[in-house]
Amino acid sequence: MMNTTSKLWTARFTAILLMAFLFFLCLQLLTAGFPAFVTDIKNNPAQAGLMTTVFMVAAIATRFFVASLMQKMDYKILSLISLGLTAITVGLSLGQDSVAILLLLRVFHGVGFGIITTIFSTMATNIIPPHRLGEGIGYYGMATSVGTSLGPMLALALLQVFSFNMLIAISVGLTLLIMILNIFVKSPRKAVPAKPQKINFREHAFDRDAFTPAILTAFFSITLGGVVSFLRELGKEANLGATISLFFLVLTIVMVVIRPVSGRLYDKYGHKFIIYPAVASGIIGLTLLAVTQNTLTLLVAAAFYGFAYGTVAPTLQAIAVSAVSKEKQGTANAMYFSSMDLGMALGSAGLGLLASYTSYHFIYGFSVIFLVALMLAYTLIFVMKKNPKDQFVETAKEIGI
DSSP states (O other), X not given: OXXXXXXXXXXXXXXXXXXXXXXXXXXXXXXXXXXXXHHHHHOOHHHHHHHHHHHHHHHHHHHHHHHHHHHHSOHHHHHHHHHHHHHHHHHTTTTOOOHHHHHHHHHHHHHHHHHHHHHXXXXXXXXXXXXXXXXXXXXXXXXHHHHHXXXXXXXXXXXXXXXXXXXXXXXXXXXXXHHHHHHTSOOOOOOOOSSOOOOOHHHHHOOHHXXXXXXXXXXXXXXXXXXXXXXXXHHHHTTOGGGGGHHHHHHHHHHHHHHHHHHHHHXXXXXXXXXXXXXXXXXXXXXXHHHOOSHHHHHHHHXXXXXXXXXXXXXXXXXXXXXXXXXXXXXXXXXXXXXXHHHHHHHHHHHXXXXXXXXXXXHHHHHHHHHHHHHHHHIIIIISSOXXXXXXXXXXXXXXX
């Protein structure tokens, strides 16, 4: 069913943004906390990065089934079950120092994460007016990105004073709060195709039109995996002390400012207008991280990378969602987040392994390669290839028709 209202800021949309913010905040508390905790007790960067990798792999595997589950179950019931699973698995991590057990719990945590992120994003995109898709996804992305950025900052600050168990307790508490909020949020009406038809599992799990922006997302999130997982170690290597957490504060401020603006620019001018300066900004940010030896350089790097993150991620999600029909938005969102998680997993594991042989400064310089590859692939697919089907901005206006 097409969303006929032009109103974006409804009570339901606001509640979904709040739930998404809180969920990503408690998620990133642990995404930053687990590698830092394991590094402290085992002194092994590769093993620390594995904590994020198994989590992301579990989320990716789960998302192959999420779109199909969403067609069969009410969004609210499915999300409450997944939030409960998340709270239990995180709670069981309390007091653990066995890497094997923590890895197992991270797998189950990843399952809950894979389901929740897909449901929340689909609930949001289903109620966003089609002609304001870029703006709406920009605000949703701002909520998740602020949570993603504040989480590591809060985690690193808390670990200076408290034990890792404090992060566990906070994450469980936030998850229970989200469950309470979710009870009072009405599930959006599911889109029904004009001609009812039986869609098989493969069609629920994959959509060809959403594949390209999903792959480009993975290129970017490889660099994000390195930023989230190993910035604390970069701070130690550069003798920056506790000021390293300021990186995420600046990152958050820049994203809060840029996300709504980039969304409106997307709706008005299209993705080609904003993607190039955003990727170039990310390249500058990573290059500065590779050479940083003082707090000023670190904060300037945060501003450039924040501009990139605040623009590239929601733009690619908007391209993916607008490329598919209304009833396939769950599939597009699942593919987008799976690619984001895949990149995070590859970045955390691969760059952690590389750091064990080189340095943390080196891995951020090395990460520039992936943003250059993103820009080249984007140019070949969306600029040099003259295909009407690639004009996703126009397609966005036709969602649900």
